Amino acid sequence: MNSAGQFGDLATQLLTESRRSTATNTLLKYNDVLVRSIIREQRDLDSRIEALLINTAPPDDDDPDATLDAEKQKESARVMPTVLLYQTAILRNKRCLLAYHQHRLEFLKDLYWSVGGALPLLLSLPPAQAQGQPDIRSKLSPHEVDFLRSYAASLLTLRTEAFSSAAGAGHGLTEDIDLFAPIAHPPKDLQVHVRVVRDCGIVYTELGAIDFKRGHRFLVRRSDIEHLIVQGFLEES
């Protein structure tokens, strides 16, 4: 571990990273190295505590040796402040570690919603195709990819189950309400002018099949292509 710094210095670095991520609204690369060094610090602190406490182990009940007991109490009073310090450092480091991971999870969830729940799109976006958007997958730890997968699966289950038991509604919620459509502004018009930013093939709309080719403009029903806007294939103009 970093012997020059104080306990908890590394954890502070980790938190600074989270804060920077919030401030700039970017996803930073998962800092595996730092997380590992903090975990090493935790183990180190733990063994230090154990080494200190080994002399103050509670006396056996069968051994009522008063002088030894008093000595142990003295020893215990001597090391307790140190133990308390280590213990505080351990607790703080742990909370920082968890906070860092929690913060990343929240950020990933936001990302997931912002692309309209298209997980494959989010994970497989090659850097060239997404303008200015760097490759996201390389910034995730394997566990975070797993998390996103199970999160998406859970939401899918929710959508198929939701309100199927509600009065009269025979089908799930999914058919009527697209949960992933944007909720920032209520729709004002039925139709919307869009400009195609990326080819997305033939899409069946109210007006029939439309082949969305890059650079073309269309006037289409908003609800038909809203998900394509969210996923960045079309742009409102």
Next chain:
Amino acid sequence: MSFDWDDDFNAPIAGPSFVDRARNAPEDDDFPIADEFGGGRAGILAQDVAEDTPFQQLIRHWLNERHAPDILPGQELLLGRLLDHIRKQSNDVELLRADPDSSEEEHFRIMLVQTEIERVKFVIRSYIRTRLHKIEKYARHIATTPEIHERLSKAELDHAKRYAKTVEYHFTQSVLQSLPPEQRKLDEDVAFMPPMIPAPDKLRPVFAHALVDCPPMRLPDGSATEMQKGQISLTPYHVVEHLLLRGEVALV
């Protein structure tokens, strides 16, 4: 039929005027065309004018949900009714659109109905997403607190449990399993540290709008106070919680 939406009704101040407009808007959930098909709905509406339409109720629940720190009881029945209504109106619209005899004026009305449907869907979506957000935020609290379970629909509760499990698994995989065994717990209760399982903050101040004359309520300092109809006050959430559940106040 259609009423004025604020451009930016995420702004907190937009609340009360919006509710009032929604409440005073004539026939805002229904449309003359639909009556020819739906039959009977006009009768239902007319017999009790004071009764809110389902959409007005939804608007109120939606605003409450957005302003309350805690999760409120889910409105599955109401949503089911609205979804049915939407489905029916969409079908009616399809029928009318396919009818070559519809006049120009009717086409204009159809467009209005379609827009309205999209907007109702928007509110439903926002309502569900608001609940989802809270459910995920407090997932671990929900999973361990049976009292909250009845406020959620089965699907929501399942999602909360799954989510709590996923997060705990993620923490275990990324951090906890590498720590010494006695540091691996996720529910430590340490003095001077915030609890590890976040719970809704019921002390958070909310703006409560009295819909009727309310019975006296007890303030945190021990004194009692009453809210007259129409009065708006800023109080901690837990003070008005029971009034809110009874529908006597609305959060704005």
